[in-house]
Amino acid sequence: MHSLMSLQFEPAWSWIIIVGLFAVAVFVIRSAYPSQIRHLATTRQRLLQLCRLAFLLLLFLVSLRPSISVSNEDQSRSVLYLLADSSRSMQTEDGGGGRTRRAAVAEFSTSLKPLLDTLAEKCEIRLRDFADQIASTESITAAADGKLTAFGQILDLASEEMARDRVAAVLLLSDGRQAAFGDLDSDPAAAARRLGRQQRPIYSVGYGGIEAGGSQLDLSLEELDLSREVFQGNALPVRVRLKSTGAGGKPVTLRLLLENRNGVPEGKSGNLEPAAAVDSAKPVLQVTPGSDADEQTVQLQLVPEQTGDLKLAVEAEALPGEARRTNNRVETIIRVRRGGIRVACFDIIRTEQKWLRKINDSSRIQLDFQAIRTGALSSRAQIPDRFFEPGRYDAFIIGDVPASAFRPDQLQALARCCSRGAGLMMIGGRRNFGEGGYGQTVLASLLPVELPAVNPQTSGPRKMLPSRDGLSHFVMQIAAPDQNRQRWEQVPPLTGANNLQLRNNSLAQILAVSEDGLPLLIGQGTGPGRVLAFAGDTTWQWAMQGFEEEHARFWRQVIFWLTRKETDDSQAVWIQASPRDLSPGMPTELTFGARDPQGQPLTDLQFQVEVVNPAGKASSLIPRSLGDSSAAEFLETLLPGDYWARVRALRDGQPFGNIGVTRFHVLQRDPELDDPAADFALLREISHASGGEFLSEDQLREKLQSWVEQGLPGLSVRRQEQISLWDNWGTLLLLTAILTTEWTLRRRSGLA
DSSP: OOEEEEEEESSSSSSHHHHHHHHHHHHHHHHHHHHTTTTTTTHHHHHHHHHHHHHHHHHEEEEEHHEEEEEEEEEEOEEEEEEEOOOOGGGOSSSTTTTHHHHHHHHHHHHHHHHHHHHHTTTTEEEEEEEEEEEOOOOSSSSBBBBBBHHHHHHHHHHHHTTTOOOEEEEEEEEEEOOGGGGOOHHHHHHHHHHTTTTTTEEEEEOOOOOTTOOOOEEEEEEEOOSEEEEEEEOEEOOOOEEEESSSTTTTTEEEEEETTTOTTTTOEEEEEEOOOOOTTTTEEEEOOOOSSEEEEEEEEEEEOSSSSEEEEEEEEEOOTOOOOOTSSSEEEEEEEOOOOOEEEOOOHHHHHHHHHGGGGGSSSEEEEOOOOOOOGGGOOOOOOOSSSSOOOSSEEEOOOOOOOOOHHHHHHHHHHHTTTTTEEEOOSSSSSTTTTGSSSGGGGGBBBBSSSOOOOOEEEEEOOOOOOOSSOOOOOOOGGGHHHHHHHHHHEEEEOOOBOOOTTOOOOEEEEEETOHHHHEEEEEEEEEEEOOEEEEHHHOOOHOOOOHHHHHHHHHHHTTTTSSSOOOOOEEEEESSEOOTOOOOOEEEEEOOTSSOOOOOOOOOEEEEEOOTSSEEEEEOOOOOOEEEEEEEEOSSOOOEEEEEEEEEETTTEEEEEEEEEEOOOOOOSSSSSSOOHHHHHHHHHTTTEEEEEEEHHHHHHHHHHHHHOOTTTTEEEEEEEEESSSSHHHHHHHHHHHHHHHHTTTTTT
């Protein structure tokens, strides 16, 4: 190490101004000051003039702002790093000439050996393989078996290894494919910037193609879209994104698989079996991609019959010659609950049934609509017999449909369903009730109203309001109890209504009336079943005029009441996971709590939560309160497979209620090979963030050659230190001392 010192000046103004001012000041002191002190002794005069000139000289030096510059030149040995990607994406055979990317890296590093050997005379060469960890190696081979690529972590680990070493440069040979998750998925650019601040530039070279697998045959399923909660017996639509490469014109079969948990204990996974193909299900579908790079959304449908947490999968059958198959299946967990409601609705095509069908947005209710043709097409209105199979439907709604649209045996079957507990509702129309001929059918005894043959529908607005009994009835609760009547008064009126008259000696309840007291909604029990007669058929106007929530709530509660599902039979202690299907390393949030028999949350309990991973390892979690419920985050999701979460509730140290159980699923994915497309943009960002460059193989070879000829960057480091001679305490104290001395002399001489 060599040191060099020099004196430097940085004048506050130009030299001419400073020297001029100093000369003027000296002239004034030499000419004017002696006359003021000539009566003093000669020694005292000289001391005072000396103090004044010393102060002036010090000010002159301060205005020049002098400093000492100390330069140190460090020529100690530096280090050159070569990092070679050894992750599995480097196995992709698009490195040119049929080689893998890793083989191309190995061949290139071998060609650099003469240059590296020459540079080794001036610096240390360190070869490192990397994937999710960094490892020292003697040579770069064609082997690549790393499961993940975590650039952010690799650069941080390399920085730790470098410690205080003087690193001339880092050479990075990779495809730029970042495949990391969880804690490993740190920002590569941020790590590169940290290296840049340490004067450690990264020079990267990219390998591979930017298209995933090029034209290699591959089917991939992504973006599984479905309701994660469904009721037993209801149809569940399942949408999935199919990406196909190299499969243009080839038929692709997709099928739904559902877990069979019969005889399988809790904590164990059942076998996935093809979903049953029932009338309303479509568990298998065949599509044909239109091109070799095709994407399309495919919809399938199943009807789950088992209840509980069930694993569901969508699978694309592998095509002949398809090498990568881990992305041919996506899986999730659905919760199938008891108490799903299936409703059959018979009506003409009109606005009311269009809005009524929106009730299918609820995962609990499935409304199957059967359109009834009228006029010249009425002879074709064949109603399938499956609608009247015992137990198939929980409730029936008859709209503007005459009794003649049903065969007599179908009406008999419908009546038998009602006698076994199914609900029945007839809504307003011009061709139903008595006008539709129902007074002469088996349904007449079920309906709570008179059914005269001539009973036309009236026109004009009819405001629907709760009756005295209806104000507190479940069906009529569209707002909080203290706001319920006010909300009904705000709802738009119906346009027309049937004239309903309560049947003589009926025990039915009038639940809603018009402003002039005419019945609009009448309900009664018929043994195990329930029946409603509704005079209106224009509730769709509520939704169109800003009361969509009230419209939906009214119809949901109508169906819940008809099917005796207005009470919730959920378990006291519950737990949910969100999301329920995740990629390896993604966290999931567990939410849990407890409720009393009325469904109100219990907040005086303590919870114990544990998660068992696919290997059988149990992990306890620490709950945090969310008010009415609690939550805990689970992070250890590296293993693919099923995870079981259990929550126990304690009150005063004693167990309370049931043990809540749920399940979530970590997908079986290969993050390196599912999408092995090279990412040169990331390599370019890493290089630029560190102060380096993104290069081709030839450009890197030329740069190494220049380093051989001209020396490595940073081989000789010059450090410079500035020592100020004026901006310090010493100068201030010296100025103060001179002024104090002059003042003391003047005071003693009687001049102060």
